[in-house]
Amino acid sequence: MKSKEKYLPLLLFSCVALGIIIGGMLNFPTRTLSKKSASKAKIERLIDFINDEYVDNINSDSIVDLTVSSILANLDPHSVYIPPSEQSSEAEIMKGDFVGIGVNFYMYNDTVTVVNPLKGGPAEKAGVQAGDRILYADKSKLFGRKLPTDSLYNKLKGEEGSTVTLTIFRKSSNKKLTLTVEREVVPIKSVDTYLMLNKKTGYIRINRFAENTYDEFYTGLEALKKQGMNTLVIDLRDNGGGYLEKAVAIADELLKDKELIVFTKNRKGKIDKTYATNEGIFETGRVFVLIDENSASASEILAGAIQDNDRGTIVGRRSFGKGLVQREMDFEDGSAVRLTTSRYYTPSGRSIQKPYTKGESEAYSHDFEKRFESGELYAKDKIKVADSLKFKTKKGRIVYGGGGIVPDIFVPLEVKKGEESLAYILNSGVVGHFVFEQLDKNRKAFQGMDFNTFLTKMQNETGYIQKFESYLKDAGLEIKLENNRVLVKKYITAEFARQLYGENNYYQVILKDDAMLKAVLK
Template sequence: MDNITKYYVDPVNGKSLTESAIVAMLEKLDPHSTYIPAEELNEARSTINGSFIGVGIRFQIMKDTLNVVSTTPGGPSERIGILPGDKIVNVDGNTIAGIGLKNADVRSKLMGELGSKVKLEIKRKNVKDNLVFTIVRDKIPIYSVDAHYMIDKETGYIRLNAFSGTTIEEVQTALRELKEKGMKNLIFDLQGNGGGLLDAAHNLADEFLSGDKLIVYSEGRAQPRSNRKAGKKGLFEDGKLILLTDEYSASASEILSGSIQDWDRGLIVGRRTFGKGLVQRPIPLIDGSEIRLTIARYYTPTGRFIQKPYDDPEMYKKDITQRFLNGEFIHADSIHMPDSLKFKTLKTKRTVYAGGGIMPDFFVPLDTTENSTYFSKLFQGGHVNSFSYKYINENRESLKQKYPTFEAFNTNFKCDEAFMNTFFDY
């Protein structure tokens, strides 16, 4: 690099060139060894850590305007008086509306150091003049449990979006609340869950598996075999258990699913998972950036390695699309595994498979109504989100009175003909 900087015919950006070289080098290894620039590292760590430093709002950009969708309960924005439906028009004296406004740009302006201040100018419905708030940035939780509730008198439901540093505490809280409501059966939703921390997957499996059962083991060229086992009395070791998976359930989701399936503890329902069986270790670099280097492979209790092949990087990137085109998401009999990938579960000796994700015990096809051209255009154009936002803002008080709790909304809200006509008119 010194010679290039010194002798190349034109001036060069040494930082950009070095980063490009690191990325190209890692791409030659495997699809999951990655480089994260210093300026992106805090955001990349936030989901894994279960928190970030910011102002505590969920926002959405609609018609080139930054809209507050919700505020974090107890967070700095809620405490100071910012409301859902507010429009942020200025941040620290700089206009934040206009063509080309990106989510990443907004996050970079709202996130910062703990205790630092940011000034927001707000336009509020039915208020003539704009409001100005000075907010002190604080630690904002990122919840990995999206929802938990009772489906019927005996069946609970938990949806998990990631495996983070706070996942086990969140799930334990959800399990206790559901058990207090009479839960005997549990549906645990991992659809779309791309994974996260190995520790979180291990600890979560320990809530469902009894004794000292093996949960997962990992091994690499310079990494001796490491066994992770159950070791405590879990909160849900006995009831009926179903895990929901799809093609985007990956990594830690597959560790949990594989351990439950191998021990015949529960059933996997849905579609074949992503197929990521590689373990990364974060390696910090001197400029504050980080390499996440693959150091080991992980295996389910029966010894299954579920990483899909990655000899062809381009085909790897297109794998999900190709699976869809092959009919895998629609037809249960579209996948044919060789005998060499067959394994037997540890209790009932059922056949399970390795080599490219966790195969479900019961197949559920993709809901094709969500993949029609019309439906896709509605979502990709932002029409559903913008209508929902507009409808809630115009009916916020009446909705809160009619549905004071999530349970009330979940049980009683109906998309009747009048509601749909309002959407079509929009």
């Protein structure tokens, strides 16, 4: 690989890490500001002095933002300031829905292009189709402009029941159309899918812990039980966390009455313990939890509760290692601060927070670099654990604290060693964009095709891997795919399935021959 590619996995890992740091574990009571102290007065006087006397015009709000960010940067990596533009979208994601038209889109050749309308959503009802270019939203021009993503969202979102007139160019018929869409509440699912892997094994994938996660999980759990499930696989790979109480509620469905789920401790030494109740609906079947290096926070709470109570088996690679709890304080301008207020501990008493130095969040996020260098993504015996942080599960098994959840069954990365960057490209949006552009060239080739015929067609297709390699090269990433042809073809096929047939069909493809599921089903 060329030198610029050498650092790609670290860059991709850092981006994921940053998302985990910002996302974090949330536990949000409201809070009011206390009486001014001398230090607070000093900051206010300085800002007033700059406003009144500084030689150039300056935006005092930006100074305040920098001040707050600088203060938090000297605490810990998970205490962060969130500006208004980010806070609104973050709140929607965690709430689990928003009011809009219901389309997945991206900017393709400077035009808002529909990847697909959400099934049953307002856009689909109005006649919007995959591949449509949205030229105008009412009178607002959306093409040929470098509009930021939040501006685009604002053009398409609005009050429930309000309408927006979309001017659309449909490439398949080479026509311009005008469609009126009535905005509705659009769900943002946190449970990607639930399905039966075989006659007795059920599978539920959770991408984050939001307000609606427990309800979605419970719906899936009930449905799988009715289909005869006696073994449950919970997939928490790439799940960066979310609301602590949602992870606790899910653990309660799996653990027996009065089993400890998690406890937190603040700087004053106050300990709050959370126990399972007697209301769980899956307290006796077998449980497996899949984790990887991007499973963090609430994901680690759930995995730790299962592991420490000897309730199930943890499969995968060492998790991220975030054991800090944040509380959120909102400001009148729409911004917010998330402040670390306590640490959480798994039932055995271990903290899984990885080490950090205050004020050095960059080094903290680059912990992934050490995982590459040590080889732990390919061999369990390369995982470094501290002998001084030994703890015992309910049945006396040894587990370790101080840096994530170490799995009971280790599964290495599926890509060949030395080509780790490919693993994170395959799990990014790059494959989705590539597949969309391929479909956009000849969508009619798949029109009216049933799913089994599609699978046969893709199995016999040989050209997409070379095209994808060229696509990456054009983007500045010269990666040879020859050593990972089977894996790359699976991801490309799965993404075609998603865009043509839906999310469940994507997982039918992507889970086939999945290395972690193989370890479970063995």
